Amino acid sequence: MARPPPLDAAAEEALLLRARQGGRAREEVVVELFRGHRAPLLGVCLHLTGDRADAEDALQEAFLSAHRALPAFRGEARLSTWLWRIAVRAALEVRGRRRPAAPVDPELPAPPAEPPLLARDEARRVLAAMDRLPAEHRVVLSLFAAEGLRHREIAEILGVAEGTVWSRLHEARRRLAAALGRR
Amino acid sequence: MDCVAFEIAVEQRRHGALGPEETRALEAHLAGCERCRAYAGEAARADAALAASAEAAVGGADWARLEASVRRQVRSGARRVVFDLATVAVAVPPAVLGLAPEGRRAGALGAALLACAAAALVRGGYHGFLARRARGLAGQELLAFHRAALRADLRRALAGRWLALAGALGFAAWAMAPGVAPLGRVALAEASLLVAGTWIYVLAVRVPRLRRQLASLGEERG
Incomplete structure (x- = not known):
């Protein structure tokens, strides 16, 4: 569509x-x-x-x-x-x-052009790792990954200075990598 | 510049916010820094994974169903206010008339109508409160505002149970006053049910949910 x-x-x-x-x-x-x-x-x-x-x-x-x-x-x-x-x-x-016991499972459906299995597995692992991050980091990571949003708009959405957006994104990346066991 | 500054520059370049001079400096640094190259690779992988998951959700969404659901909820939201108030207006006065003893029905009916008016004010006020809260989002730090709103809800919920207790005690005291004996036992039962229901809802449902929501936001960032 x-x-x-x-x-x-x-x-x-x-x-x-x-x-x-x-x-x-x-x-x-x-x-x-x-x-x-x-x-x-x-x-x-x-x-x-x-x-x-x-x-x-x-x-x-x-x-x-x-x-x-x-x-x-x-x-x-x-x-x-x-x-x-x-x-x-x-x-x-x-x-x-x-409920806290509810498992995090994005149940990613197969999109029209199905991505390789490895890519879907990686997406699941990244979402599960993101779920363990504080809200500030989850939000900034997902907004930067959203289609068509510039950093100024993200700063406006979050209500913070543009510099804060970059430092928060950097910290979020560092924590996400740690949650994925890559750092 | 240290590696942290270059890693931030990696993000700025990824999102088109790095000037040509800074880009050249970053590329020179990346050529000799394995840590920053790893950071750049990891950022690209994570963004690709997030984009893939979003694309999958968007591709699999039944937009017609979701749009119909939004329409239905928007319409039922407006109707619900009218329905709630009509239900209270139709149900409460006859019930009060039936329960009140002879000679006190006019007073009880007056009190019931006052209670209905108060309910209408509270219902309308709650609708306005939700609208003001959504409007209040503009220009404020989003997550600080969200946490503050949840904490305020928690305080209100905890205070609400004492308010219910005080209201029920006041009602029971009025109903058990000399000369209203037939109403007394019913009123006492109603007041007890109101307090028990309020406390159970607040302590077993509302407060744990609000605490869970606050906890789910994770540690607070300055």
């Missing part, structure tokens, strides 16, 4: 104006946002929850929260940045609700 192009600032502004009409218009805006952002957000939700079903739950909760909060949104940030922040929190909440 082809991915819709990401929304630019003008398109976001038009969506906000429509959302302020409320009712069915707001619902349609949320659905358009869903279509425009669902793929990268689902990827990050998967990285943060470590579980495919949880990632889909988090994605839906994020858009439900966005629908609830849209009337109060005053354009303090780009709409997409705000949506990323909501999605990251939703993923962390869904992961936190999981």
Whole structure:
């Protein structure tokens, strides 16, 4: 299925104006946002929850929260940045609700062009290792791996300085390598 | 520059944030530093693995089902507020009228209507609270905000059980006052159930869940 192009600032502004009409218009805006952002957000939700079903739950909760909060949104940030922040929190909440005994298994489905078995095994091992890292490191690793996000946007999503983003990413890499037993 | 600075430069180059001069310096360093080359290789492997897992999840997602589910939840969320309030308004006044003894029904009904109005305010306030919390995300350090919100929820949950106890005691004291004997036993049972239910929910469900969520965030970073 082809991915819709990401929304630019003008398109976001038009969506906000429509959302302020409320009712069915707001619902349609949320659905358009869903279509425009669902793929990268689902990827990050998967990285943060470590579980495919949880990632889909988090994605839906994020858009439900966005629908609830849209009337109060005053354009303090780009709409997409705000949506990323909501999605990251939703993923962390869904992961936190999981019982500690629940195993982390991303249950990676076979995508249309199936990657080699070794690549899928490596993806599983990296996700399992990420699950043992503090939230700051999981989040920064998954945002940098997300398609189309630049470091400035990541700094805005996290609400930290750009320099902090780089140092946090470096520390996260070091810890991930340790968790994978490679350092 | 030490290796840590070069490793950060590796990340900056990977994400298109390194200038030409710094790139030349990095390449010269990488040519002679095995540690930094290993770091660069490890970063590439990890990002490729994460991209592969995201691609697999995206490729396998049933978008039509997910979109329908988002629509359904958005609509039911709005309807649920109305349904909750209508249920309280329809169920509570008749129940109070049935339980109250002759001569005290008008007062009991008035109290029940006041309680319904309070419930409506609390329900509407909770909806607004969730919206404000989501809006409050902009411009703040995301994970610090998330931790602070969870800690505030934990404090509220722990305080809520004492509030329920105080409310139930007050209700029981009013209901057992001289002259309201028939209502007294029922009221006492209701108050006990309210307190027991609240405490069980708070201590067995809400607080462990919030503590689990806080623990799942891992150590706090400055």
